[in-house]
Amino acid sequence: MANAAEDNGAFMEKFVLEPPPSSSSHPQLPLHGLTFAVKDIFDVAGYVTGFGNPDWARTHSAATSTAPAVLDVLKDGAKSNGKTVMDEMAYSINGENIHYGTPVNPCAAERVPGGSSSGSAVAVGAGLADFALGTDTGGSVRVPASYCGIFGIRPSHGAVSTSGVTPMAQSFDTVGWFARDPMILKRVGHTLLHFPDLDAAVIPTQVIVADDCFELSSIPQDRIPGILVSSVEKLYGANVVKHAILGDYVQDKVPSLGHFMSKETKTKDQEHNNIPSLAALSTAMRLLQKHEFKNNHGEWVTTVKPDFGPGLAERIWEAVESTVEHIEICRSVKSELRDALSALLGDTGILAIPTVPGPPPKLQTDATTLEGFRARAFSLLSIAGVSGFCQVLCLGLSSFLSY
Amino acid sequence: MANAAEDNGAFMEKFVLEPPPSSSSHPQLPLHGLTFAVKDIFDVAGYVTGFGNPDWARTHSAATSTAPAVLDVLKDGAKSNGKTVMDEMAYSINGENIHYGTPVNPCAAERVPGGSSSGSAVAVGAGLADFALGTDTGGSVRVPASYCGIFGIRPSHGAVSTSGVTPMAQSFDTVGWFARDPMILKRVGHTLLHFPDLDAAVIPTQVIVADDCFELSSIPQDRIPGILVSSVEKLYGANVVKHAILGDYVQDKVPSLGHFMSKETKTKDQEHNNIPSLAALSTAMRLLQKHEFKNNHGEWVTTVKPDFGPGLAERIWEAVESTVEHIEICRSVKSELRDALSALLGDTGILAIPTVPGPPPKLQTDATTLEGFRARAFSLLSIAGVSGFCQVLCLGLSSFLSY
Numbered sequence: 001m002a003n004a005a006e007d008n009g010a011f012m013e014k015f016v017l018e019p020p021p022s023s024s025s026h027p028q029l030p031l032h033g034l035t036f037a038v039k040d041i042f043d044v045a046g047y048v049t050g051f052g053n054p055d056w057a058r059t060h061s062a063a064t065s066t067a068p069a070v071l072d073v074l075k076d077g078a079k080s081n082g083k084t085v086m087d088e089m090a091y092s093i094n095g096e097n098i099h100y101g102t103p104v105n106p107c108a109a110e111r112v113p114g115g116s117s118s119g120s121a122v123a124v125g126a127g128l129a130d131f132a133l134g135t136d137t138g139g140s141v142r143v144p145a146s147y148c149g150i151f152g153i154r155p156s157h158g159a160v161s162t163s164g165v166t167p168m169a170q171s172f173d174t175v176g177w178f179a180r181d182p183m184i185l186k187r188v189g190h191t192l193l194h195f196p197d198l199d200a201a202v203i204p205t206q207v208i209v210a211d212d213c214f215e216l217s218s219i220p221q222d223r224i225p226g227i228l229v230s231s232v233e234k235l236y237g238a239n240v241v242k243h244a245i246l247g248d249y250v251q252d253k254v255p256s257l258g259h260f261m262s263k264e265t266k267t268k269d270q271e272h273n274n275i276p277s278l279a280a281l282s283t284a285m286r287l288l289q290k291h292e293f294k295n296n297h298g299e300w301v302t303t304v305k306p307d308f309g310p311g312l313a314e315r316i317w318e319a320v321e322s323t324v325e326h327i328e329i330c331r332s333v334k335s336e337l338r339d340a341l342s343a344l345l346g347d348t349g350i351l352a353i354p355t356v357p358g359p360p361p362k363l364q365t366d367a368t369t370l371e372g373f374r375a376r377a378f379s380l381l382s383i384a385g386v387s388g389f390c391q392v393l394c395l396g397l398s399s400f401l402s403y
Numbered sequence: 404m405a406n407a408a409e410d411n412g413a414f415m416e417k418f419v420l421e422p423p424p425s426s427s428s429h430p431q432l433p434l435h436g437l438t439f440a441v442k443d444i445f446d447v448a449g450y451v452t453g454f455g456n457p458d459w460a461r462t463h464s465a466a467t468s469t470a471p472a473v474l475d476v477l478k479d480g481a482k483s484n485g486k487t488v489m490d491e492m493a494y495s496i497n498g499e500n501i502h503y504g505t506p507v508n509p510c511a512a513e514r515v516p517g518g519s520s521s522g523s524a525v526a527v528g529a530g531l532a533d534f535a536l537g538t539d540t541g542g543s544v545r546v547p548a549s550y551c552g553i554f555g556i557r558p559s560h561g562a563v564s565t566s567g568v569t570p571m572a573q574s575f576d577t578v579g580w581f582a583r584d585p586m587i588l589k590r591v592g593h594t595l596l597h598f599p600d601l602d603a604a605v606i607p608t609q610v611i612v613a614d615d616c617f618e619l620s621s622i623p624q625d626r627i628p629g630i631l632v633s634s635v636e637k638l639y640g641a642n643v644v645k646h647a648i649l650g651d652y653v654q655d656k657v658p659s660l661g662h663f664m665s666k667e668t669k670t671k672d673q674e675h676n677n678i679p680s681l682a683a684l685s686t687a688m689r690l691l692q693k694h695e696f697k698n699n700h701g702e703w704v705t706t707v708k709p710d711f712g713p714g715l716a717e718r719i720w721e722a723v724e725s726t727v728e729h730i731e732i733c734r735s736v737k738s739e740l741r742d743a744l745s746a747l748l749g750d751t752g753i754l755a756i757p758t759v760p761g762p763p764p765k766l767q768t769d770a771t772t773l774e775g776f777r778a779r780a781f782s783l784l785s786i787a788g789v790s791g792f793c794q795v796l797c798l799g800l801s802s803f804l805s806y
Contacts, residue, residue, distance in 0.1 A: 006409065006507045007412045007504060009410045013415065046465075054419035061449075062449075101410060
């Protein structure tokens, strides 16, 4: 951005990527006049994709082509002003990077910005870009969007091409985006999702408030779901709002989850949680994520032995040393959950849950203190993650899911 | 820097450049444990040298080797955390970059940081690096160091290799550096100047205060030169301090300057000035700088027709369209001034002048308002620039010259 007074440590690298010559002269293009920042996980021709870690940058050459998602928004008239800082190998939802500095949360400087798309969320939150591209595997768009008080979307899995994006775990990887202005969030969506009609809108037939999920949140019950319900009633009428105990529904409809709820397989993380089926869901998500991450990057990690920040090193080596045990059952959980949520919501239903269980943790909180919060966060985040449903943040800490 | 809370918009690109493996294990290396930032004019292997302008970055490939000055500090144990924002093609002393944002002056956020080594000075001033490399052609280290309240040095012309540094105007180009701590400034100097003995010190036999130069400054006479004189007296004794009217001395000893003081050749800028000979000196400096800049970059500018910020475009195109007229006389001025200052100072004399004529201008001050300030600044800056003498900032806005 030309007149940005400072950049909150959001940028990894500044550059000016103009729309292609044929586009730039068309002020009627849908994204004309907008600037955007790109998470340093997207290939941009001529630049090394850094993936959040200096050893990665050092051992990879410059990309020879640009990711289609980046090209799409450029072609529609937007201009990029740089690449943004991200968590190492996208393996965190915290947003603290010891190598490149932690982007400063524009809402709360003493708290983490959220990750792994930390710099993209901060660039948008601090007004340094009109929108930003990120990726969301286990929560990497949803978490920083909620922490930085902006709009963000994780689209349905597979809806936006992840070509030219360094993979984290392919069964979960999605390209998402951030904006301060909901109309800009929508316009970017029309470009990335290749929707022809900007004015088309679907009226939801039901908005299901997952009451048990809101109980996971440290924010008082009358605050978030209260505001949520009254807003939905105002928009679509009182009869649209329904309530559900999502944990019970999932436990009933996703039988494979039983495997992760037995004494033998239950992880320490599941103890922090008060919704047993969603805790088991997050165990399944994290196992499959580890497995795919290992297939993608295990060889690089064991060869290069990169320098990782605290917390990251343990998590990444644990993934690299993981086995194939339970992986087939994880895949069954995935398809059963997708069917269960499809049945619950139909074509025009929406599920309302909190994005995260509370306000962003303070900077440099130790791993042990974070454990319970992280466990509850992943129970919520794995609902869209495992089902492949899209999740959009509309009301601060709460968000909506549909397919 | 690992824990930098924000980066004041100082960085162009973040990376981690470690000392070579043979060095990093030696905690006794002179620069061990220090981090440094590098102006985006130095080649770093694998990275495009951006030279402050996006069209430059777009039309140049990644450097295949690293500039010797950068290698020298790495070999002595320092670690680099990134490249810094600079003025476009190094053609400004203001530090405002409309493409990449203006690094925020850590001393005065509403004022310019100074340039062209803007990001390097801000990175050091804001505590994001222990020292930083910059270049100084017409004032590009001296000006931002003084504006950001840190130490900075422009070494004698030719003392540090400019190999692997994009040239601006070779007769003036120097590699300089910044630090908050004067001992770090010194340690980096020993590395870059290849001085074997860190403890060697020269006792000045005379410190000549250029009284007329201090009168150019908007800061009251009793402030800067008063403090300066009492400090020098305390250090070296009262008999070391001498006074001079530098303008008269230069007018007498540099006969070729007469050429630029006649009605026909006098420029508009010289009118803003109250020391006619130094104003003429700055005219000679700027003419020769234009000529050399044109030889270096004229073809690129006319071919690419780059997008330049306000002020920059006019200045760069004026240089590109300049003729060889007066160039030979500029060269005579240069050698006469060097001889004159050598005679004045001898081997152990020091000249004390203000670095700039006053506090940093406010952000986005228009070119016309800046004119008089710029003209007076260049009268002061061209003393070291044209003579090739080194200039070090030790006392806020005043500085010392010697060879």
